[in-house]
Amino acid sequence: MSIEVSNLTKIFNGFTAVDDVNFQIETGELVALLGPSGSGKSTLLRMIAGLEIPDNGTIHLTGKETTSASPRDRNVGFVFQHYALFKHMTIYDNIAFGLKVRKAPKHEIAPRVSELLELVQLRGLEKRYPSQISGGQRQRVAVARALAARPNILLLDEPFGALDAKVREELRKWILQLHEQTQVTTLFVTHDQHEALEIAHKVFVMNKGKIEQEGTPAEIFDHPATPFVAEFVGENNFVEAEVVEPHTVRWGQFTFRVNGYPTGQKIRIYFRPNDVYVSSAPESGSVNARISKTRFKGALIELHLVIETDKQIIAHVPKGVAHSSGFTEGAEVFVQITEYHAFRNSEHTIDESLVTI
């Protein structure tokens, strides 16, 4: 077990930033902490690095209790959103910093630095200063610097947050590659779900200081455990309805099967735009709809569908299908909802979920 966190709590001036969090990360895993701003994900990461001291709970790193150990005794590499490079040092000196302050033998420093420059694909830039390289390169230097002293754990705090879309894309691929090469246990914080779902082996979704769900990207995306996860990860339609007869919710002509809720219970049904099946001919169980608007989304076309004049849902269909089926504004179509998730409709509590198809 590489990182083990139990009952971790941090309170800033009466605001509970991290609220009784528990999790474990295996050696060599690549984990994303995903959540909106203010969900406590950065604070959690900073506590693991020793940059904040928790008010309650314990942290074990590679089996050792390090709850209030100083940052330098944790052997953790930390990468900041805004790089935090030493501006007065060359790239070489930046990367060598961790080795120098730990009094590594001189003859080991130069080979290690050039090995890292190779790893982060920045060979030839060692004599430059941080101000003379691009943002993406700076972040690579920051990663190399964090890895120099061979940490057991690499922590990245919104590492690509300050970069433009294209560079983010590149660095995502690069960080995956890097992890394959180094196999160092990695935990990174992000508010970008694409980043989390694309890179991580495992995702922790955080909200209001708590971990709402923990699972593989597929589990998080396909089986959201809470309304928050359903809304935060990926796009979703949701409708509110009431359980009218045992195991059945009706919303207009749509019927949803749910289990475990008493009649009269208010229910929220979530379904993704790509789980709305649109066809130009009626099929069993399909419902009439009219396309009120179409929007271009690259490979997909977004259809705004009006059902029974007052209900609106969004569907995503592949561009080719939309063209061949004649899905244009004003067209009459037939709609089925193939997959959905139901949650008890209460804003503030998180209930056990119930998934039926």
Added chain:
Amino acid sequence: MIVKKIISKLTDGKKSKRVIPGFGLSLGFTMFYLSLIVMIPLSTLFFKTFSLTWEEFYSTISSPRVLSSFGLTFGASLTAGVINVIFGPLVAWSLVRYNFPAKRIIDALVDLPFALPTAIAGITLTSLYAENGWFGEYLLAIGIKSAYTPIGITIALIFIGLPFVVRTVQPVLEALEVDIEEAAASLGATRWQIITRVILPVIRPAVLTGFVLSFARALGEYGSVIFIAGNMPMKTEISTLLIITRLEQYDYAGAISIAVTMLAASFILILIINILQSRINKKNLIS
């Protein structure tokens, strides 16, 4: 005309279009303004020295009393500057990094030596450090006579020089992100290593600027020093006082000789420090 010639030399004789306009105008104005305010008054000082013979000039500045005043003035100014360079950044650090009650009042207190009429500062310091003063009494008890000695002069110069160092270092410390220190700590640096390898290199140019300002101010200081100095010839007589004394005796030649020597020496010293500083900056390439 001269200005235009200089400009055309600076721009390689080509009329290049610039994104930021007004180069000619602003350089012209700068030259005019500097001439009016700084160069012309100072050059008249120099021209006046030409009315003296070399012997007159040399005999004035080589007299033991003048030489000892030079030694005292430069020595005490340098000492005060060095002490301010050590404690000024500490004050700036506390003001930037920590929150404590009455922080704003203490922050404002730093500027007091700027604002206080120097004579008042001088009288206050003298009464404090005199043999029967609050501080002077205890200093005397441990064998240090402060007022009316070079030590007292240095104390007055530290007092008037402190805000220069604090106020130049403070904004640089404010701009230094906490990230940088955290990064260093998580890379395994001790507190001492963070200070010497990460913080000091960044604030060094500002500290040096603060030193130059505080040192230069100390060289020309008059009001706050003459009360605490005691003004004993050969012992505690500073150069500026000597200039005034000469003027009061209608010895204009003597006054000018001392003034010009002071001027030249300060200029050379400050120039050397500035060259040193630009070397450091070039090496560090701080953007």
